[in-house]
Amino acid sequence: MKPIQVGLLGIGTVGSGVFNVLQRNQEEIRRRAGRGIEIACVADLDTARARSIVGERTRVVADAREVIANPDIDVVVELIGGCGIARELVLEAIAAGKHVVTANKALLAVHGTEIFRAATERGVMVAYEAAVAGGIPIIKALREGLTANRIQWVAGIINGTTNFILSEMRDKGLDFDVVLKEAQALGYAEADPTFDIEGVDAAHKATIISAIAFGIPVQFDKAYVEGITRLAAADIRYAEQLGYRIKLLGITRRTPRGVELRVHPSLVPARRLIANVEGAMNAVLVQGDAVGATLYYGKGAGAEPTASAVIADLVDLTRLHGADAAHRVPPLGFQCASLSEAGGELPVLPMSEVVTSYYLRIRVADEAGVLARITGILAEAGISIDAVLQREAEEVGGEGSTQTDLIILTHQTREGDMDAALAQIQGLPTVLAPITRIRKEELS
Ligand SMILES: NC(=O)C1=CN([C@@H]2O[C@H](COP(=O)(O)OP(=O)(O)OC[C@H]3O[C@@H](n4cnc5c(N)ncnc54)[C@H](O)[C@@H]3O)[C@@H](O)[C@H]2O)C=CC1
Ligand SMILES: N[C@@H](CC=O)C(=O)O
Numbered sequence: 386m387k388p389i390q391v392g393l394l395g396i397g398t399v400g401s402g403v404f405n406v407l408q409r410n411q412e413e414i415r416r417r418a419g420r421g422i423e424i425a426c427v428a429d430l431d432t433a434r435a436r437s438i439v440g441e442r443t444r445v446v447a448d449a450r451e452v453i454a455n456p457d458i459d460v461v462v463e464l465i466g467g468c469g470i471a472r473e474l475v476l477e478a479i480a481a482g483k484h485v486v487t488a489n490k491a492l493l494a495v496h497g498t499e500i501f502r503a504a505t506e507r508g509v510m511v512a513y514e515a516a517v518a519g520g521i522p523i524i525k526a527l528r529e530g531l532t533a534n535r536i537q538w539v540a541g542i543i544n545g546t547t548n549f550i551l552s553e554m555r556d557k558g559l560d561f562d563v564v565l566k567e568a569q570a571l572g573y574a575e576a577d578p579t580f581d582i583e584g585v586d587a588a589h590k591a592t593i594i595s596a597i598a599f600g601i602p603v604q605f606d607k608a609y610v611e612g613i614t615r616l617a618a619a620d621i622r623y624a625e626q627l628g629y630r631i632k633l634l635g636i637t638r639r640t641p642r643g644v645e646l647r648v649h650p651s652l653v654p655a656r657r658l659i660a661n662v663e664g665a666m667n668a669v670l671v672q673g674d675a676v677g678a679t680l681y682y683g684k685g686a687g688a689e690p691t692a693s694a695v696i697a698d699l700v701d702l703t704r705l706h707g708a709d710a711a712h713r714v715p716p717l718g719f720q721c722a723s724l725s726e727a728g729g730e731l732p733v734l735p736m737s738e739v740v741t742s743y744y745l746r747i748r749v750a751d752e753a754g755v756l757a758r759i760t761g762i763l764a765e766a767g768i769s770i771d772a773v774l775q776r777e778a779e780e781v782g783g784e785g786s787t788q789t790d791l792i793i794l795t796h797q798t799r800e801g802d803m804d805a806a807l808a809q810i811q812g813l814p815t816v817l818a819p820i821t822r823i824r825k826e827e828l829s
């Protein structure tokens with residue numbers, strides 16, 4: 386049988402990985418897919434670089450639309466990125482009756498509903514394993530392997546760049562900017578690295594996970610997003626002393642009132658496996674009612690790990706090419722018609738409704754009664770304290786006035802109640818600097 390004909394849009398980090406792995410493992414992949422998979426044409430604005438990767442035997446063009454218009458192409462692989470031209474090309478490829486594979490989480494988190502609807506109406510598939518946690522087959526696990534379960538929550542280290550930065554800062558004492566540059570040189574970072582460090586990339590992925598886990602539409606605009614740029618080295622150190630590690634987690638949880646969807650630095654007990662995931666590695670912990678906890682670990686970024694996921698999608702599409710649409714796994718794992726119903730029943734909750742526990746670092750004047758006033762405000766708000774740590778007082782300003790850091794770990798409480806209590810504590814004259822608040826997740 387003739388090999389399935391693939392048109393590749395964008396041959397940068399991931400695109401070149403896809404080309405190389407397909408070449409290297411073509412025989413193994415053909416035996417698995419049942420027929421060959423051939424990159425018939427590559428489109429990239431930088432045609433010279435594209436040519437240097439693919440050699441003389443593969444057609445290279447600058448205009449991606451030439452690939453989409455080619456009637457011989459069965460599958461379009463979009464590896465350009467972003468929500469601009471990539472969105473137009475994906476929708477045009479669908480309209481032209483091509484199956485699509487993409488690694489573009491930004492696109493799916495924001496425009497997934499439009500794209501999946503267009504694909505379903507046109508009878509083609511959109512596959513996106515590479516878009517979440519790179520080479521880890523988490524989409525496959527959630528949509529298929531765990532399909533019997535009512536998923537309760539998913540929590541993951543789903544951005545390699547930030548995990549790499551946090552690990553290198555902690556282990557080697559390196560500066561944020563130095564490690565970020567290294568992550569960029571290694572091909573982990575997004576074209577705009579603020580997407581990584583401000584938590585946006587992780588929120589794109591968490592948004593996709595929430596849709597697949599709970600059968601709700603993708604709703605990136607409702608995600609709470611906080612990155613690692615405001616983390617202080619002191620908090621990483623104090624967390625360690627308390628038996629925790631700080632990780633940027635993407636969390637989505639089913640509650641009786643709706644779904645939590647949030648990305649922020651989190652204290653995680655150091656004894657948990659996920660707390661020991663280092664460097665650019667990703668890990669996703671899924672809690673299902675039947676299976677219990679399952680953990681998925683691997684490379685979430687980089688050329689070949691991401692290519693592994695793109696090619697897995699190509700093999701799936703090759704096996705299903707020409708099959709009746711009813712035999713395919715729906716894009717989000719739930720039948721499309723059921724998504725809007727569940728979206729109504731399971732709204733994404735505002736952050737003020739999230740229930741979690743907290744690490745607080747409060748810079749105070751070292752005076753009698755300060756701790757009592759602070760714990761009194763927390764108690765009045767119904768927030769119970771798990772542990773308090775008072776650092777040694779430091780003399781500041783040379784006139785005998787001393788300051789200290791109070792570290793407070795709380796039990797679970799509503800974020801809205803914590804906001805109100807912190808506003809009061811911040812107003813105390815003995816509180817000398819903005820309070821640091823980091824959420825704490827037991828993940829059990
Ligand atoms: N780098 C990684 O580790 C991972 C990346 N992704 C996603 O994969 C996608 C690609 O990422 P990278 O390969 O890292 O990006 P990249 O920047 O290395 O590659 C993008 C390529 O697209 C080309 N391009 C840009 N505009 C174009 C246009 N209009 N027509 C044709 N070609 C065009 C560029 O010349 C470049 O070669 C993004 O959506 C990214 O979020 C997903 C998982 C991991
Ligand atoms: N920039 C992303 C790449 C993979 O999705 C990351 O660092 O994880």
Ligand code: NA
Pocket residue numbers: 514515516517518519520521522523524694
């Ligand atoms: Na994946």
